[in-house]
Amino acid sequence: MGSWSWETKEEKPGQDLALRCGRMALQAWAAMHALGIVNGDATADVTMRAEDDHSVLFTRKRVHAALADAANDSELFAVLRSTELEQVGMVEVNLTTPGTCMRNGEAHRVEKLFVISVEEWASGAGTVTLDTYGDAWMSHDLRGHRQPGIQKENAPRLKAALIAITRMVGVEVVASDFTSYGIPTKDGFEDLPDEDPDLLDSWYMAEVPRRTEWLQSCLPPNSPRFEAETDAPVSFVKVARGSRTVGYLWAAEDEVAAGFEPRTPAGDEALDAGQDWLMRLSEAKQRGLTPAQAVRELASWPGSARSGTVVPGTQKEASSLEDLQDLSGREWCSDT
Numbered sequence: 001m002g003s004w005s006w007e008t009k010e011e012k013p014g015q016d017l018a019l020r021c022g023r024m025a026l027q028a029w030a031a032m033h034a035l036g037i038v039n040g041d042a043t044a045d046v047t048m049r050a051e052d053d054h055s056v057l058f059t060r061k062r063v064h065a066a067l068a069d070a071a072n073d074s075e076l077f078a079v080l081r082s083t084e085l086e087q088v089g090m091v092e093v094n095l096t097t098p099g100t101c102m103r104n105g106e107a108h109r110v111e112k113l114f115v116i117s118v119e120e121w122a123s124g125a126g127t128v129t130l131d132t133y134g135d136a137w138m139s140h141d142l143r144g145h146r147q148p149g150i151q152k153e154n155a156p157r158l159k160a161a162l163i164a165i166t167r168m169v170g171v172e173v174v175a176s177d178f179t180s181y182g183i184p185t186k187d188g189f190e191d192l193p194d195e196d197p198d199l200l201d202s203w204y205m206a207e208v209p210r211r212t213e214w215l216q217s218c219l220p221p222n223s224p225r226f227e228a229e230t231d232a233p234v235s236f237v238k239v240a241r242g243s244r245t246v247g248y249l250w251a252a253e254d255e256v257a258a259g260f261e262p263r264t265p266a267g268d269e270a271l272d273a274g275q276d277w278l279m280r281l282s283e284a285k286q287r288g289l290t291p292a293q294a295v296r297e298l299a300s301w302p303g304s305a306r307s308g309t310v311v312p313g314t315q316k317e318a319s320s321l322e323d324l325q326d327l328s329g330r331e332w333c334s335d336t
Contacts, residue, residue, distance in 0.1 A: 001179065001181045003129055003131040004129070004162055004165075004175050006165065006172075006173055006174070007125075008170075009125055017121075018081065018088065018120075019077065019081075020120050020126075021091040021092070021120035022077060024093075024120065024126070025116050025118040028116045028165050028168060029042065031167075031168050032114070032116075033067060037099050037114075037157050037158070037161050038097045038098065038099035039098065039109075040098045040109075042066070042095050042096055043064065044062075044065045044076055044093055044094065044095050045062065045092075046079050046080060047059045047092045048088045050087055051087070051089025051090075051122055054089065057088060058082065080093075090121050090122070091119070091120050092119045094115055094117045095116040095118075097112075097113060098113060099113035100113075101136035102136070102150070111267035111269075112268065113132065114130060115130075116128070116130055117129040117130075132158070135182075136154040137151065137157075138151060138155075138181075139192050142207065144201045158189075159188050162186065172186075180202050180205070180207075181207075211262065212259075215262075215274045215278055216228060219279065224286045225281070226258040226259065226285055226291050227252075227258075228259050230252035230256070230321055231254075231321075232253045232320075233252070233317060233318060234251065234252045234257075234320070234321050235250065235251055235253070235292065235317055235318075236250035236261070236295075236318060237249050237299055237310045237315050237316075238310070238314035239273060239307075239311070240311050241273065241307075241308035245263050245311075246263055246266045246308050247266070247270050247328065248324060249277055249295055249298060249310060250318075251290075251291035251295040252291060258295065260277040261321075261324055261325060262328060272306050276304065276307035277307060280301065284298070
């Protein structure tokens with residue numbers, strides 16, 4: 001939705017570049033945790049680049065992280081120590097943090113509410129960046145509808161988080177340029193104009209096409225695939241990993257379109273699963289199956305820990321793919 005950054009400068013750059021980066025990310029996280037805006041454990045992506053040509057020396061995705069990691073004996077800090085620092089010129093830690101948004105007085109957990117990104121360079125320069133994936137701080141939701149009550153509950157919490165990180169880092173915050181979703185300011189977001197909701201419907205104009213394109217790009221080049229869009233009614237089944245719904249496998253009545261709709265509150269789990277289901281749909285297309293035949297066949301596929309499985313007895317009809325996308329959760333700050 002928007003991002004904010006703080007430029008830092010270490011007066012005495014030391015050899016503990018990776019640890020410095022990890023500690024800065026944890027400090028920013030702790031500052032937000034103290035406000036109650038984030039909670040639970042997080043995941044960290046770690047990248048280390050060479051000092052001479054900035055080539056990637058090391059990368060690790062989705063490392064478990066907890067606030068207790070400051071003890072330096074955690075999985076995160078083990079990863080941060082895994083490369084010879086003499087070769088490293090830059091370390092980046094991207095910390096994906098769950099948190100809560102308030103809606104009518106009730107707290108809703110969001111698996112990916114913020115990403116705290118920290119870059120530290122051997123020269124001593126660094127950057128802290130905060131990205132938010134929630135719309136509860138904004139005057140309008142992702143469908144372009146006003147939400148004054150929800151904004152009143154949540155905007156002060158985001159402002160407090162920005163102030164806390166500013167105090168921790170000791171430099172002024174810089175808001176990013178406007179995005180497809182809103183206009184960040186140093187205090188949060190600028191109110192959007194009261195226009196036709198369709199003109200502010202960033203969910204369908206930006207988010208749905210973005211993630212559909214990303215999932216399609218995970219397929220091998222030139223692989224067979226069903227159409228990803230349709231105006232026809234769709235038949236769908238629920239896909240779950242354990243007790244957690246991660247998305248919906250669907251086929252259109254036009255017999256040319258089929259796909260996987262990620263359930264937004266499931267976060268990265270839903271996108272992981274979607275890659276596997278789209279690969280299976282591609283294989284079904286290769287064998288000449290229609291979309292309906294492919295979904296029927298995949299309903300009995302045992303799946304995997306990553307993909308999940310089709311939940312028996314969950315087949316339903318939706319009047320349109322848009323209705324199914326609504327069911328999958330169009331708001332990041334909803335876990336219903």
